[in-house]
Amino acid sequence: MIDAILMLHILAGFAALANAGLALGTTKGGLAHRRAGQGYVLAMLVVTLTTFPLVYIRPSLFLLVIAVFSFYLVFTGWRAGVLRDGRPRWGDHLAGGVMALTGVVMLVLGATGLQDGGAQPITLMVFGAIGLTLALSDWRDWATGPVTGKPRIARHLTRMLAGSIATVTATLAVNVTFLPQLVIWLGPTALITPVIFWWNARILRPAQTH
Template sequence: MYSPILVIHIIAGFLALGSSFVAVYTKLVTDRHQLHLYSGRLFCWAMTIVFVTSIALTLLKPNLFLFVIAIFSYYLTFHGWRLALNRKGEAKFWDKTAAWVMIATSIVMIGTGGWFQLQGNGFGPVLVLFGLIGGLTAGQNLREFAAGPVKGKDRISGHLGAMLGATIAAITAFVVTNIQSDPAWIAWIAPTIIITPLIVYSKRKIEGKTGRKSKKQTKD
């Protein structure tokens, strides 16, 4: 069972990686809406398969590290996908549930990462960093849900930020599989350090100077 699932996981990972580049390029560079839409859908479905197969693989060969990383990666995809589909911007049950699952997972990630660090395990910093990112992101999403419908520029900005975060996850999976670093955690966090400024720039470009005020001025 393990090998066939692993093959599917790898194929889906390559599809996610390729489609993510197309989706980002067509949105930030060429602004080709239809191609962005199709490549974005392919990315989301590919990441869904990656997530499902990741959970299956970690159940067949228990690995807490990969299990929580899979949840972290897919939360970003799920949240970004939901913002793309939910044009009314009203948070549903699954939106809030996913955020709380991510917060609970982030607590496990930070605690496990701290324990790994005490044990001299090089993956400790990775879990702590991703746990902080996941927890803070989910917490911010819950605050936005409580503030009212996420619409207009805020919805687009949130979608772009989440999808770029999920893209980092896809790139990270490729990097750690094909590139060795010493210490090992460098390969895990390098894509985050390199691409995060692009996320900040892109979100600010979309939001402009209005931020959440855009909800009062923009009808989606």
């Protein structure tokens, strides 16, 4: 049984990676882009759900909170894409609450594990800070009104690209052994985050008038 779950987990991970690449390589807003995005979200849902029995059999709080963090990014990115009115529903608030709590847990685990060294404590603190900040920023933005227009598109882009970082990171963590663990876990974030900021700046830039 566990072998079947593990195989499903791996296949879903590859499907997520493939669909993320398709979504990035197709015209934004087009049918192919939307279909690839839907496939990516579904694949990441399967990855997340299969993580629970896997960590039950082989307990790893680290992998559990990383899975929650990764799916939060994908879920909120997808929601930003489909909620054109920009008004959050109960599921969006629930996701924010789960991520805020998970972010605090990640920060505590990371801080208490620093004395043991290794890449996991630093990874937990970085990802925990990112997740907690994003969850709190969601509530801040919603408090000022619906997130629509360019800010909604920027949110969709940011979260989906961040979710793609998580997918790439997980792939590297499983398949790459010749690099230091800290480089594997945080390298994709360090490389792709500047691209996210640059892309957001382009989206949010005021339209030029002639």
